[in-house]
Amino acid sequence: MVILPISSLGVFTYYTVKDHHKKEIEKYTSSFASLLASQIDLYNTRVIQTLKYILSDYQEIKSLNRDVLPGFPYLESLYILNREGIVEDTHPYNQEQIGVDFSKRIPLAQCLKEGGPVWSETFISTVTGNPTFPVAIASKDKVIVGFSNLSYFMSTFNLIKAIGVGELIITDAKGTAILHPDPSFVQERRNLGSLFPIEQGLKGREGFFKYTNEGKKMVGSVVRIPNASWVMLFQQPEEKAFALQKKMEKILITSLLIIIVITIIAGFFGATRLGYNLKMLLEKIKALKEGKIDDSLPTRALSKEIDEVLSHFSETAETIRLKEESLQAEKERFLALSENAPFGMMVTDQDGGIKYINPKFKNYLGMT
């Protein structure tokens, strides 16, 4: 009977805490993802600011220093194009690239129309052989294309990896991985568009999602990186995110099981003990009935109450025995007196029925 309210209370507490905890996790994951996204956006903004600065006064900057890059740590390399998309200059200087048509590597038409910044889709660099995704800005007579220094992204990325709180994945506007814990995803230009949260992100939906990735249950928050139209996913295995909750669940289930098992065992042993003791009691009563008033039967009981009953019973039996003994003595004394009395004695009941006549009286009546 006790088990029911205790269990209900446990389950109720568990669900209340679980719900609260779930919301906390969602909130924590989402705000962490937003924080990371703003960090990435900050790097992008710095790259754009640098590009705008260089573009605004390119000739001046170049006249001061042939190689402009060392002053701008957020940029790895830089291409200056004319409005047809033909490379006019590069930093670091690469003679083979001057005069090359770059128009299809960046969304040139969009860039010329909007002025930028416009990010290109991932493509394999003919120089390095690695996937790359530059950003372009246009002015009246030039287009500047910047390749970000990825070490800035990597610092955030590696921090997440080092803390081990989760994984950071970034894809371009088409779902191709540009940052992933497994570097081969980026190198092999894997498209993550089929991963549920990325799919949602590509459709412009942000938020907290629960999904399965390669058979593993995951939770993650999706945020779009402003300007770049990249999709950022901060994810972690569900069991890790809800580790505390799972632990609670385990404790609750274990304690409920323990309560149930203890109750069953207690009930079982209790019933057995009671049965055994009642058997003892019964045997005692039976013995008493048969007139065997002695202590030869085992009276050792295991329950306090039964023990008490047995001892009271034994005491009562003893009292009866003592009373019987004194009664017997009285009877013997009376018989000895009346049998040898020199006068006649008769005992009758209330209705006059004769109960006892002594030998002297029998003589009087001529009874032999």
Added chain:
Amino acid sequence: MTYNIKKMQTLFFNKFLPMYPYLKRFWITVLLIPLIFLATPSIADEAIKIGFVGGLTGKLSDLGTEGRNGVILAIEEKNAMGGLLGKRIELLVRDDKQDPNEALRVDKELIDQGVIAIIGHMTSAMSIAAKPLIDSNKVLMISPTTSSPSLSGQRDFFFRVYETIEGGARHLSEYIIKKRGLRTLKGVYDLSNRTYTEDFYNYFKSHYQGMGGRMLAPETFVSTEKKKFSSIVKKIRRENPDGLFILASASDTAMICQQIFRLGWKVPLIFSGWNMTEDLIKLGGKSVEGALSIITYDPDNQNPLFLGFLKRFSERFGDKPGFPALCSYEAALVLFKAYEKAKGRVEKLPETIISIKSFEGLQGEIQIDEYGDAHRPKFIVTIQNGIFKVIQ
């Protein structure tokens, strides 16, 4: 001591012994509970494994990445329709890094993982490296894009859905000489995929010269080695050929053409087909405009099967599919059909493909002969305003 033994005996006989029948039931129940959990049949993951292997990284990765995407789409769609004979398909992707040793290593890895077949490799050099391994392990390999004739006419475990180069080389050389009137050509080719480039070059050369054309001594390079395309191009220009015949990957072709473009040299460009991927246009830009090639892919095909594929591929990957994606998708369809017809008996796959013979490709019929070599329509294409156009 005697007392204790007696007490224990009393306890045992009077207390535990009468309890025994209940105890037995109790402990059996207690022991059974975890057993029930343990015995709950775990839903065994009986996925059918298919391998894909191609060059996925580096400058030659366009064939591999596009091909992989084609196979991914085919498998995702098949799984959505209930899988292969009711079983889910699992794709294992490996990168051969365009290195023969790596190709062997990853193929062995796939075979050890128990794949029913391997879709790949994407270049002839890798397929040739892999052939002894797949033959000795009796594992079917269907290559989407290998076209070297060195692998044809053999009864083996190597199959393909791409036609070998002989026919293509003949068609292309005829077109160049008859329709374009280009009499002197200079060849440039990559030795990192020598099996393909040299075979293609030699077939082309023999037909071309047979029709009265002249081939200048070819210029070669190795894609993986550092080189200056600007000096190669300057050297070629001095020979002043009527046209340039390039047999290289999209990335290298783009680099060569960009060098030609920046010199302002207007020379007709002819490509072997290996490079005709979306990357060529992305990297080559205006420099590859007007180039001619021959591929087994018609970008303007109106076959509903192809139009559906075009739409789904673009939605899934955000890019237009090129010939590697199309052929890889078709290679997967060939495998599915054969597996279903062979009722899942993997050892019967090669003979089943041969017995089916004719497969419905996305752009028309693909015939696979008794040696596992494919025959299908070919098209002469050009690049016009950044898109591939069929001209014959």
